Amino acid sequence: MLKLRKLIIVGLLLCLFSCKKDQLEPEPIVHIEYKKENIPDFSYAGYKQSESPIPFVKEVITLFPKEGKDFVNIQNAIDVLSNMPLVNGFRGAILLKAGTYQINNTLRIKASGVVLRGEGQGYNGTVVIDTRAGSKVISAQVSKRKALSSLVIQGSTQVDYDYSRAALIKTDFVKVAATSFEIDKNPGFSVGDTISVIKTTNDSWIDELSMRQFGWTTDQYQIEHTRVISNIQGNTIYLNIPMDDQIKAIEGGGKIVKVSYPKRISNSGVENLRMESSYTSDEDELHIWSAIHLIGVQDCWVRNVTSMYYAYSTVGLYGNSDFNTIQDCAMLEPKSLAVGDRRYAFHVISGTGNLFQRCFSDRGRHDFVTAARVSGPNVFLDGYAATSIHEIGPHHRWATGTLYDNIYGGVIAARNRESGGSGHGWSGAFNMFWNCKAAISFKIENPPGAVNWLVGGVGTVAGDSYTASIGHPVEPRSLFIEQLTERIGEAKVRDIVTAKQLNSSIWTDLSRWAGNDKPLKTIQ
Template sequence: MIVSSNGFANGFEGDRDSSLVSLKNGKLQYRMYANEGESEAIHTIPDFSYCGYRGGGVRLPQLPVRQVLTPVPGDNRARIQQAIDAVSSLPADNDGFRGAVLLKAGTYTVDGPLFLRTGGVVLRGEGQGPTGTVLIDTLREQHDFIQVGVLKKKKPWKPLKETRQPITSPVVPTGARRFAVTSTEGLKRGDRIIVQRTPDEAWITALDMAQYGWKADIYKVGYERVITDIAENTLLIDAPLVQAIVHRYGGGMIFKYTVERISEVGVEHLRLESVYGSETDEEHGWQAISMNCVENGWVSGVTARHFGFAAVGLNTSVQQVTVQDCAYLEGKSKIRGGRRYSFFIDSTSSRNLFQRCYASSGRHDFVTGSKVPGPNAFVDSFAEQAHNDTGPHHRYATGILFDNVSAPLMRVWNRKAMGSGHGWAGAQVLFWNCHAEQEMCVDSPPGARNWAIGCTVGKRSGAGYWERMGQKVSPRSLYYQQLQERLGAAALDNVMLPQQKRGSIWELLQVWAGNGLLS
């Protein structure tokens, strides 16, 4: 093992560098590449370190306890909800914190969902093992158990139409942070903007997706960014784009927007179990924890057992959330589409981090939904006994890092007519030092790129970018190396376990399997 002076494990003895991202004198060096079907090398692998709570590298806060409960016989739902509501009614401090509801160790019968609808509130237990704080979800209908945030039926963000400005750069490459617009009048540093691709039918034709019902208008994906500098008509944004914006394929625009989210909200140190009637029963708990319209939140140290869909689902408009030290066990549902997406990110959610997560008997264990904007990252995680693949699912998610993820089957590919005509599942999807015991498939759509770098596989398929197969590359973790270079070594101490600095933790995760404290 090669360890840098700050103790971060950069790789393994005998490692080789990737030609696209390599370590030189302890710093990452990026080489530009050309997209599939193109010859001009103008793109770079993005910096994924902006994923996670408060943009990555920030230790999760410990909110003070304001309410304490112990279990009582019968249904505890009303008691727990009343405690949550009581803390929600408290004034927030300067950091946006109100406080935590502490559920002491024991078993709580809970007949239906719990709601965290106000920012600054944490639901906390005393451990995710069988002897910790165990919540038994007894409601016998399909439902999400702990619901964080408020689901908006309309678009999660509202454009300020008068601020729209077309992007005038002929090409904004993947990995870029700078581009030109028609005018910067009315814009300033610190403004939150949407950078929106506006593809046309020429793009659909280039991808050959019309046969699957793709329409350009529904692929107008928006990437939330912050303006950090303005020079004449050129903008600099805080985080790189994870999809090229090309004028000849419709180009793009920027605009300011408003959005309603709650923040500084979390769920910690709980074991959640769903009551079920049979192995294929679907009238019971579905998502153990679902988040909608949340920014700067977290789920830490939670084990979900017997739920039909997910341990944690980051659904609509979830931004800068960390999910860590969590497990999905023994899902109960039919084995078919729309079930067992163990750790899930859906449309309009970005800059989220899943780290140190474990799944068993899921289907799509570490997965994204349709048109997820990115970046998003899954790091140091392990799945076994999976019934389907890990990777982007559904339609054209962009900017996903799978970094030191082990799962039986991993794919980013053209799903063609599968589902409702999914077609290309993802672009700018990177498998870095991953392991797929059965098979890994990596294909690249025209005008984009997907990568497998430093991966070990049982079977390899697809004509995407493959490099150093069967050989681990340096750094061991791209996410943590990028985070260290952007924010310093202290950022690693804030988010990593000591074992991660020494090397792979797959064996640790497999032995742990969501039972007790991961350490």
């Protein structure tokens, strides 16, 4: 990879680029430099924090299509494999040979180390069709339809808080990208402890954002950031991952609490499949809405999966699902009304450290999106949204620390949505939009006292976000790849991204592929 120059963001209020946008030369690629301590480090997103590639797990069970028995056969195989012993974190893979499988219930992977694999995401590969359209399990309530998927990797959403290991943050101002702060006491924290760093907002914060009018209250905005203690010196706590939001004493300050996730599962995945939801018309709403959900998992993956006809999503992350990778996936031809609560192709409802890369969406409303109070780092890298209907970006209620890196779409936004939805208000802060292209427009705004960054964006721009090199892409081409290279080295990065991603845009390749045969990275 060509040696990429660094981008410097220095502090004026929260950030200021080393060269103002009106001083940049009008050349196709603009080289700018950065100072990493002023922006989040997004490189920790992904399976095993992107320090290891997704493994190829050995197949131990092979299945063929069998009319009328596909669901029972697949679920039985999952259950049998789930009871096998773990060997180095894995139990094995189930191979679904090419052909068409019909299921009439949700497939559930509920153990660590289980992989469900097909023989291709094209029409001639492994096609799994959910046949439940019009059945009694399809609720008339939208919220229940959103909760139903064809397949789920499901651990537990249980979080245990050890309040005997809790302390107030004493530092008056913990900045974005901070890796340490002082606490008022140390009741027994140890290096290696998982903690929740909680932004404990007060009325002053709500009022500074002018959100009281939209129903925001402080008890709803005790915002958690999961981290691991990497070092302790006296009452100073050091974090394994820099902060992606700021904590100010005058806005309520913060605290830390030791936490654990005792029943979360890991090292399970779904790969190389084509999934379809049966339907009766283009606006049919009474069918299965989502292909795959990840709930209460860590270090899992979905790769090389194409979904067709689902109303809501290809992959959604729920229940504190952290450090997962979703790659080479697509959502095609959604069947639903094109209105609210539909077509969130790739989304994070709850989770930190998740990487979505080389994904394609067609006719989505929110193709690449985070939900309320989702804290980062999360990354959408090299994504293509064709015929995007609504907005890409943080959707509502203060999602922080997401990198939208080389995303193509219609409208790309981070803004005050005010009374939209049920009082969405400020959708997010400290989100980075890097070398993105908006076919319609960017709508990026800065919340009071905070910032969203738009760097190298191509398209019409509205809003008062911090901008640099508008109309001209910048180098480094990818901020995620640059930060990851700095952290683990170029040789290891080559295991995480494709060779072409190291040097150039892949939007043309994604649009040509469009979720069919010959993905940009095959499973090996």
